[in-house]
Amino acid sequence: MTKGIYFSAHWCPPCRGFTPELAKFYNTCADEKFMIVFISSDRDEASFKEYYNEMPWSALKFEDRDAKAKLSEMFGVQGIPTFIILNGNGDVVEKGGRGVVMNKIGNGDFSAKSW
Template structure:
């Protein structure tokens, strides 16, 4: 399955409980955001609340949208503190190899970066998710680039 290949078998909720990656959406219109961010990054701390607002609106509207936080924090404690304020899933901090694989795959050169992919196929929709969210908010869903 495409998402398991990207993230591994489990993702983490902000309360530290685990979610099987295989349980994520497989619908053709589902959108998954891969959010590269870190607590120490001022632009990230500015964008995260905006992204959370859009995420919560889309979820409340029944849209098939999920986000996976991929941390560039310097240690597990900073990751845990930052993720605790996010309503979405995260790649477990200990999975640094997958973090590097994802950064390389999507050409991440700075943060915050939000990559949007088709949740069913894993195909990239846009590597400019931050700009799409900032410009269009929830109204832009499903963010076709």
């Protein structure tokens, strides 16, 4: 199963622009084995909840800041939005998943299988 880890936040304009595109992609390939987990960089739980309501996938609990910090370090996240794509074994397939998704949408390719 292909997995995506989405580092993002409500206050981030590029994130706010990418999230609906990622949701469109996700919903179009929902019949495939594809899973996303949102890792929030929001400043408070209310912002997290408001933003997460726009997402059709799973999320790390906002209060689990230690896990968020560990995941950010593990994947070398330098800024947001960052979308990391992993294969079924948990190996990184693509660190620049945002660009990949946007290219796929632009080409009309709504398949997560080609990663």
